[in-house]
Amino acid sequence: MTNARYSQPPNQLMLAYTVNKLDAAMTTRKAKRVGEPASEPFYGSVTIETVAQMAGVSISTVSRVLSGTVTVSAQKMRAVEAAAAKLGYVPSAVAQGLASGRTKTIGVVTQSIDSPYYGAMLRGIEDELDLMGYVPMFLSGRWDAKEEAKCIDILRSRRVDGLIILSGRIDNSALTSCAAAMPTVVTGRTLSAPGLFSIDVDNFSGGLEATQFLIESGHRRIAFIAGDPEHTDANERQRGYRAALDAVGIVYEPKLVVQGDFHESSGLRAVDELMVRRTRFTAIFAANDQMICGAALGLHRHGLRVPDDISLVGYDDLPGSQYMLPPLTTVRQPGVAVGRHAAAAVVQLLAGETPSAVVLSPMLIARESTRRLAR
Amino acid sequence: MTNARYSQPPNQLMLAYTVNKLDAAMTTRKAKRVGEPASEPFYGSVTIETVAQMAGVSISTVSRVLSGTVTVSAQKMRAVEAAAAKLGYVPSAVAQGLASGRTKTIGVVTQSIDSPYYGAMLRGIEDELDLMGYVPMFLSGRWDAKEEAKCIDILRSRRVDGLIILSGRIDNSALTSCAAAMPTVVTGRTLSAPGLFSIDVDNFSGGLEATQFLIESGHRRIAFIAGDPEHTDANERQRGYRAALDAVGIVYEPKLVVQGDFHESSGLRAVDELMVRRTRFTAIFAANDQMICGAALGLHRHGLRVPDDISLVGYDDLPGSQYMLPPLTTVRQPGVAVGRHAAAAVVQLLAGETPSAVVLSPMLIARESTRRLAR
DNA sequence: CTGAAAGCGCTTACAG
């Protein structure tokens, strides 16, 4: 029950664009069965055999010139290339995958397919993989450990050559056994195991720097909106916040800390909560930009101005953060670079090499949402 | 040269999570070659044959119980299920794809993997496809027709069962021939061809409504920031803007229209340009939220306040738009719904059904970036 | 340099 209705004669007129070759090679399967003459003309898929026949060589030779691995006589080479072009032949990656044991695809598990935060990493992965001749397969775990495990299973059944897990709620032991089965790169945590490579950005120092910047600007009562505690990044940033306070002898005040979940709405709620608590503060540092964005709206609702009344520092430097009003002071995460490194690392792992550990540091970007306090 | 170093004994201890089954089934291929005894124990991939042997049935039977298509005696069924579970067997989607001619995956071509606009659609596609038992394969055309054609070729070689193209710069004729080869759904344009289904949101009426809203609020000098003219949506929105003006007899003034490209930076530049032109205006309508966001910053730079001095209306209602300062009045695009419908439509096409045309209408969301002008 | 053949891991008529 394949799509017989999509079959067309291979000699159809070719139009513009590469994609027009679609006309010639269909996904339709040959109707040929036992006993039918192989020479019977049929409408449908042009395979390596079709090309071989037209070029007058064996399928081995076709395979060789197309893969370019082995030397083939110039004459046969030309014949094969001409036939392939004429027929609009596109090799089946499915068949290649089964035969070679390599699918040339890398599974990528993200938390969400539409998150501005992971988006940068996805782009980095896409760019780098493209360069290396691999294709990414993006699946999202939807911020849920179970869903994430399901994604990994799907990717495994698809026989991807390697895996990249962005953050991930999967626990370390599961990840380790995952890496034992196929080259795996994980971001957002530091972990060492055979077949595994981890890329982490120093979230602690990011949190530290952001808080120090505020302290150096004269702020002492700095509220903190925490991120999802399920993610190490969130906890590390909070640890940085606290360390900065400790370093200069400011006592840590639980009343200044509100639990968030990385989404805008929680930032908005956090400000309300802060108001209810009636604690004085001159600045807010949030574990990510999305929450500080919500907080900004919250302050606006309470008639507070940024940075005149309250200074704001975020984390991530999302694409939109430079267009916030006022443009946001934040800690830049090298998202695209993380993605590129992750992709480069799986490919290296695949080649049996050991990726060299890279240190990706966050960087404070001072813009206009913070102001220096008069002492 | 496959990853022999990833092989492990199949009888290894199982840990928590489904993904731990990874321990048992590797991507490693059997080393077995001609002449080697088949019964020799090997480390590596557990295949359907392994399961069949353990369950004491033929591979046909294993295939049948796992696919659940045919009735199998309860006893063999249990034996197979037990063996499969014990071995942590995960069928190879690659082999299934080759044998069945269906890969159960839908290729999705987007303009960008990290765009907030396409993000909603991607999520809708993901959700719907998941429900239907299909897996999406996202690739991005990077706002470039050539790249887009390349994506389609990749997807075609991967033998995806169907295709979803979000907007897309590919031309209609190429799209038509694409649809002739495999079920195709395209968004952002209206086009009819065999095997093709298109889903379009009424961008004209969206542009019309937005402009009318401004006019009804007393604005007459309304600037417009146009989107990328390569995309029909952009042009349709502009047509709506103009029609609204015409309807009430406001003359269309080219000086009030600035060309943008859908990105924030172009919105910022547009405001500068407007200032240079020294044209008076009390409101700006932009062809998308990202540009109005840039425009808001531009106005801020010029000391203009929103909505006191200038009212702002965007288009799309991105996730972040309700958190803009002030929260943005905009035309909501049903992105997730578009994605869901697109996914449902390919699946219907695949089943030989004709998807019913749906009319997805944009909807004006009035928030705080606009104000009523005293007449 | 080149072809015949085995094999990749499944599905699916076919014939009990």
Next chain:
DNA sequence: CTGAAAGCGCTTACAG
């Protein structure tokens, strides 16, 4: 209900 066998479209030793 069930098994043997052909076939999916390639790659890759193997033997010239």
